[in-house]
Every structure is written in structure tokens, then in C-alpha cells.
Amino acid sequence: MLNHYPEAISALKEAQTELQQIGHKLGAAQCLQSLGNIARMLNNYPEAISALKEAQTEFQQIGDKLGAAQCLQRLEATSALKEAQTEFQQIGGRLGAAQCLQSLGDIARMLNNYPEATSALKEAQTEFQQIGHKLGAAQCLQSLGDIAIMLNNYSEATSALKEAQTEFQQIGNKSGVAYCLRSLGEIDKMLNNYSKATSAFEEASAIFQQIGGRRGAAY
Secondary structure, X not given: OHHHHHHHHHHHHHHHHHHHHOOOHHHHHHHHHHHHXXXXXXXXXXXXXXXXXXXXXXXXXXXXXXXHHHHHHHHHHHHHHHHHHHHHHHXXXXXXXXXXXXXXXXXXXXXXXXXXXXXXXXHHHHHXXXXXXXXXXXXXXXXXXXXXXXOOOHHHHHHHHHHHHHHHHHHXXXXXXXXXXXXXHHHHHHOOOHHHHHHHHHHHHHHHHHHOOHHHHOO
């Protein structure tokens, strides 16, 4: 997938120039926004921040509040977390750096930016494993499983979620176990494995009720 980025960047820059020349400010701003998002996925944060700031300004000038807000959201999240991650790395704070990476991955996941989310979460998971932070590693696995569900990669999702469930069980994190079970139940339901789905939902519901998570219990 990374091999396609140079072509995309070239095409977007060319389109941006063309749109600017004909006075199509919205299209030019959208190209800039896309260039910023690609730079974020490639961990080129200075370039990402520059492109997103320019796009935000363009959106504001033409009154596109949604576009401006999206750029601002990505700028704030990316800039603050990346700055914190760098600080942690400089002082040898591997746990803090891994947690920043995890947060960057979760933000990308919530924005449906799955390639960037997957990359950040896998890197964070590896870091958590290396420093022996089982909770962080399990949470990353759970998020990766949820991403795989969104991409209809049910086999990959099942593998990640079962591994995460095992990790949560080993450290006694009941809510993590329950959320994994619920996601596994969703997979079985989508695959028409209704008996297995019901069993997973019932087990998850029982755990949620034990720990007082009534919202989670209402599957």
C-alpha cells in the first residue's frame, strides 16, 4: 500500500495546481487536506502540519466550516501527541511514547483512517510487548481486531480478538475480556453462526453485569 503514496502525492499536487489556476478554491483545499493526511500516514508530521494548516486557512476563507474543523481536529491531535511522543522518546520514556502511539492509532481508527491506525497500533503493540506492558499490548490487539472487522477481515479479526481476550484474562481485566467476547459475537452473527454468537453475547453480558457495565450488557 505504501508504494502507491508517491503516485497519489504527485497526482494531488498536480490537481491542486490546476484547481488553483482555475480558481476552484474548495477543490484545491481538499487536495491539500489529502496531502496532509497522506503525510500523517507516512509519519511525516512537519509536512502534514504544514499542509493541514494551509488547507484549514483555505477552508476558512471560503466558509467551509466542516473542512476547517476536520483539519483543526487532525492538527491538534497529531501535533500534541507527536510532540509528547518525541519528548518521551528523548527522555527514554518508552511507556509514555507507546501510549502516545496507541492514542494516535485510536484517533485514526475513529476517523476511519484504517491504514494509519493499523500502522500506529502495531508499532505501539510491539513497544508494549518489549517493555512488558500487557494491558497496553492487549488493548492494541483489541483495536486491531475491531479494525479488521470494519474491513471485513473476519479471520484476522477473530485471531486478534482471541489473543487479546487471552491477554486480558491473564491480567484479570474483565471489561477487556467482555468487549472482546462481544466483538467475537458480532463476527459470529455476521457469519450466521448464531449459536456461537448467542453464547459469546451471553458470556459478555454476564461479565458486564458483574462489573456494573450495564450499557455493555445491553447487547
